[in-house]
Amino acid sequence: MQANQGGVDPVDWTGAIYSTLQDWQVAQVAYVPDAGHSELIIRCDRDENMRLVPLTTEEEGIALLAGAWLGGQRGVLLMQSSGVGNCINMLSLARVCRFPLLTLVTMRGQWGEFNPWQVPMGQLTPKVLADADSLVFSVDDPAAMGQTVAGAARMAFEGPAQAAVLIGQAVIGAKSFGR
Amino acid sequence: MGDTMDEKLNNTLDRDRAVDYALRRREVVAQLLADRGDTLVVAGLGAPVWDCTAVEDHPLNFPLWGAMGGAAAMGLGLAMAQPDRRVLVITGDGEMLMGLGALTTIGAQQPDNLAIVVCDNERYGETGMQLTHTAGGLDLPAMALAAGFATAAGIRSDNEFKAALPAIREGRNAAGPGFWSIKIRAENNAIGVMPPKDGVTLKDRFRAALLG
Ligand SMILES: Cc1ncc(C[n+]2csc(CCOP(=O)(O)OP(=O)(O)O)c2C)c(N)n1
Numbered sequence: 238m239q240a241n242q243g244g245v246d247p248v249d250w251t252g253a254i255y256s257t258l259q260d261w262q263v264a265q266v267a268y269v270p271d272a273g274h275s276e277l278i279i280r281c282d283r284d285e286n287m288r289l290v291p292l293t294t295e296e297e298g299i300a301l302l303a304g305a306w307l308g309g310q311r312g313v314l315l316m317q318s319s320g321v322g323n324c325i326n327m328l329s330l331a332r333v334c335r336f337p338l339l340t341l342v343t344m345r346g347q348w349g350e351f352n353p354w355q356v357p358m359g360q361l362t363p364k365v366l367a368d369a370d371s372l373v374f375s376v377d378d379p380a381a382m383g384q385t386v387a388g389a390a391r392m393a394f395e396g397p398a399q400a401a402v403l404i405g406q407a408v409i410g411a412k413s414f415g416r
Numbered sequence: 417m418g419d420t421m422d423e424k425l426n427n428t429l430d431r432d433r434a435v436d437y438a439l440r441r442r443e444v445v446a447q448l449l450a451d452r453g454d455t456l457v458v459a460g461l462g463a464p465v466w467d468c469t470a471v472e473d474h475p476l477n478f479p480l481w482g483a484m485g486g487a488a489a490m491g492l493g494l495a496m497a498q499p500d501r502r503v504l505v506i507t508g509d510g511e512m513l514m515g516l517g518a519l520t521t522i523g524a525q526q527p528d529n530l531a532i533v534v535c536d537n538e539r540y541g542e543t544g545m546q547l548t549h550t551a552g553g554l555d556l557p558a559m560a561l562a563a564g565f566a567t568a569a570g571i572r573s574d575n576e577f578k579a580a581l582p583a584i585r586e587g588r589n590a591a592g593p594g595f596w597s598i599k600i601r602a603e604n605n606a607i608g609v610m611p612p613k614d615g616v617t618l619k620d621r622f623r624a625a626l627l628g
Contacts, residue, residue, distance in 0.1 A: 265496060288496060290525060293517030300486030300518075301493035304458070307478060307619065308497025309627045330483040330490075334615030 250376075250408060251276045253383030254341065258287070261390050263339075264310040265290055267298035271317035273343030273409035278315070295320035296327035303336040311394055314340045318347070318362040318403075319355060328369040328399070337397035338371070339390050341404060348406040363403060371399035377407040429551040434538040434602035438573055441535050441600045445506060446471050447581060448533065453502075455585070456494055456626065460487035460507025462542035464535055468506060469611045475625035478618060479611040485514030488532055492522050495530035495593075498626070502585065503529055509536040509550045509597075516559065519595070523564025526592045531584050532560070534597045545602065556597040566592025572599045 254277055258266070266281045267290040268274060281287045292298050295316045302312040316324075321342060331338040345352070346359020366373050372392055376385045386402055393400035445467035449457070457477045459468040465479040478494075480487055491505035512534045522530065538551035550556060560568035567590065571577050577598065584596055612618055 265493060288525075290492075290496075290521065292521055296485070297489040297515070297518050297521055300483060300489035300515075301521075303486075304490035304493025304495075305497045306493075307490075307622050307626070308456075308494045309623070310493075310497035312493070327483055327486055330480075330486060330615075333482070334619045336619065 248379035248382070250379040250382035251280065254386050255280045255284075257383065257386045257390050258313055259284070260387070261311055261394055262286070263313050264288060265302060265305045265312035266315065267292055267301050267312060268315035269293075269295050269298075269317075269320050271315070271320075271343045271345075273317070273404060274315045274341070277341075295323045299324055299327040299331055299338065302338060303330055303334065306336050306397075311337070312339075314338065315343075316340065317343045318345050319358040321362045321365055322358045325365065325369065328371070331399050332370045335397050336399075337393045338399040339393040340371070340399070340401040341386070342401055343404045343409055344406050350406070366399075366401050369399070371401045373401050373403065375403045375405060377405040379408050382408070429547045429549075430538075431547060431551065434551065434599070437537075437599050437601040439571070439577060439598060439600045440603070441467055441537065442470060442605060444535065444577065444598055444600060447577070448504065448506065448584065449474075452585075455502045455504055456498060458487050458491045458494065458503070458505045458507075460484075460505070460511035462508055462511070463537075463605070464506045464508055464511075465611065466605065466607045466609075467535070470608045473609060473611050475621040477611065478622055481613055481615075484511055485518075487511055488515050488518040488522065491530055491532065492518065492525060492527060495527040496525065499527070499529055501529060502531070503527075504584070505530070505532045507532070507534055508541065509534055509538060509548045509556070510540040510542075512556065513549060519560055519563040519565070522593050523560075526564065526566075528566070528590045528592050531590075531594045531596070533584060534595075535600050536597045537600050537602045539602050541602075541604065545604070550597075557595060560595035564592070565595045566590060568595040570597045570599065 298314040346355030389400040495503040557568040
């Protein structure tokens with residue numbers, strides 16, 4: 238896991254996310270992976286109360302977690318910002334039926350991005366989610382992760398509502414492939 | 417207009433054969449849902465919704481009025497949350513084709529209580545009966561098998577359907593997820609009874625019936 242840029246990362250922000258998922262008894266962890274989520278995925282995989290559901294495309298996760306909620310389970314959807322672009326029509330399921338949808342989005346193409354192909358969805362992600370009726374919370378300070386994700390989860394599961402937490406590149410570090 | 421289009425597609429897709437298929441969708445779905453017990457049903461948008469509702473506007477049906485491509489994935493989430501219940505997804509070939517990746521996601525999870533039934537009329541019925549890829553050589557059950565389904569079969573005759581019915585309806589002893597593509601006659605039915613359109617109503621009544 239890459240540390241916060243510029244030195245030692247004193248904040249275990251992944252741990253803060255994981256304990257929120259535990260608090261809410263999240264049972265289905267659906268994802269298309271992003272490097273920024275890799276440590277969280279490992280932690281969830283070790284948890285016998287969480288089932289990992291790797292997806293082929295992010296929109297599957299919206300339908301999957303709607304089914305989970307119908308069956309009485311809570312879930313979380315992990316993706317990177319490009320994945321938001323794969324979700325738009327399926328978000329109407331969450332919106333029309335008011336299914337709770339907690340999404341954690343690792344941002345690319347937002348700040349210090351070396352790959353221009355990540356920039357369109359990176360820039361569009363907050364707008365598109367807001368237009369789709371999702372609550373949007375951004376985290377750029379690792380120390381704020383715990384309270385932000387906890388607040389988003391509460392609004393998602395008790396609303397119920399769509400709540401997305403955008404995990405900024407300032408938190409995960411801008412990927413450079415060693416360049 | 418649509419005709420010109422289909423004539424060109426005729427090189428690769430067969431526009432005639434499904435008109436003569438023996439099985440009829442309303443009868444097929446009525447038999448799938450007869451004495452359904454505590455089965456949980458997700459219906460893909462369009463005709464499968466009307467077929468399911470024609471049997472009964474049941475609170476343990478989740479009829480999708482949109483979310484095309486999402487029915488199988490929704491069934492998976494439900495099946496994992498309710499491992500002791502039979503979960504039956506009844507959807508169209510067009511809807512299934514939009515969410516083919518979900519077959520592989522189901523194959524990776526292996527829920528033994530999930531059955532996917534595609535009512536395959538080889539058409540996008542709801543939008544004017546345009547041909548789908550299944551009007552060509554596409555073999556959906558073969559794709560499901562390759563994706564890891566424990567059982568997958570194509571059904572063309574009443575005998576085949578009768579023989580498969582127990583396996584489709586009874587999930588508990590299945591070795592893994594099951595997939596059936598039922599070739600049904602390409603025909604237009606009157607919609608008949610519609611389920612509620614309000615998504616919150618559908619969700620709340622389903623959860624109330626299932627979870628109390
Ligand atoms: C994303 C999206 N694209 C297109 C449509 C239009 N549409 C509605 S129903 C349908 C066809 C469904 O066909 P199929 O699943 O084969 O069911 P049938 O009516 O033939 O039984 C289409 C294309 C839509 N609702 N959503």
